[in-house]
Amino acid sequence: AQRVTQPEKLLSVFKGAPVELKCNYSYSGSPELFWYVQYSRQRLQLLLRHISRESIKGFTADLNKGETSFHLKKPFAQEEDSAMYYCALRRYTGRRALTFGSGTRLQVQP
Amino acid sequence: DVKVTQSSRYLVKRTGEKVFLECVQDMDHENMFWYRQDPGLGLRLIYFSYDVKMKEKGDIPEGYSVSREKKERFSLILESASTNQTSMYLCASSLKSGSGSYNEQFFGPGTRLTVL
Numbered sequence: 735a736q737r738v739t740q741p742e743k744l745l746s747v748f749k750g751a752p753v754e755l756k757c758n759y760s761y762s763g764s765p766e767l768f769w770y771v772q773y774s775r776q777r778l779q780l781l782l783r784h785i786s787r788e789s790i791k792g793f794t795a796d797l798n799k800g801e802t803s804f805h806l807k808k809p810f811a812q813e814e815d816s817a818m819y820y821c822a823l824r825r826y827t828g829r830r831a832l833t834f835g836s837g838t839r840l841q842v843q844p
Numbered sequence: 845d846v847k848v849t850q851s852s853r854y855l856v857k858r859t860g861e862k863v864f865l866e867c868v869q870d871m872d873h874e875n876m877f878w879y880r881q882d883p884g885l886g887l888r889l890i891y892f893s894y895d896v897k898m899k900e901k902g903d904i905p906e907g908y909s910v911s912r913e914k915k916e917r918f919s920l921i922l923e924s925a926s927t928n929q930t931s932m933y934l935c936a937s938s939l940k941s942g943s944g945s946y947n948e949q950f951f952g953p954g955t956r957l958t959v960l
Contacts, residue, residue: 777953780949820887836884837886
């Protein structure tokens with residue numbers, strides 16, 4: 735069975751500081767990895783996916799198969815980045831539903 | 845713009861009651877999902893459906909059932925509500941995906957259910 739681990743429940747940084755939200759996964763096959771974000775009083779929404787290798791709102795994430803990690807990074811945090819972030823995995827074959835991590839709350843202080 | 849709507853934002857029920865949570869999407873998506881969201885546990889999949897009248901158990905189906913009679917509607921049923929089912933329930937939908945492709949899951953606003 736697959737598993738997604740986000741070791742930090744809360745990450746607090748100052749505006750302008752670098753941010754790294756950690757995500758590790760366990761899955762024997764080839765996974766698809768995603769980051770979802772939920773801003774206060776808003777719906778959960780997709781932030782980025784590893785296959786597109788894109789930067790969204792200044793965030794990037796690289797899939798490291800050797801370390802089974804998919805950490806989310808941003809060089810300079812903004813106050814509007816404060817939100818709940820979830821890492822999620824989807825199997826490449828078989829059941830295609832997402833498996834989510836427990837989430838990390840990012841607080842960016844002024 | 846994809847719209848996933850859920851019948852109630854807040855719901856309070858008593859132990860033993862039968863509870864229906866409704867989800868409707870307007871983008872002709874084949875896939876629909878029910879999750880529960882709990883602090884420290886993240887989102888956990890309860891049930892999902894790939895087509896009308898089709899359902900599959902997720903990771904925590906115990907105490908729940910689902911119904912999908914029409915493509916746009918996916919209902920979550922708590923046959924006899926219990927206090928440990930107090931939670932935020934999220935519905936999501938996505939297009940059917942084939943191997944090697946991904947279609948984004950779009951989420952509803954959530955229903956916060958309290959069971960007394």
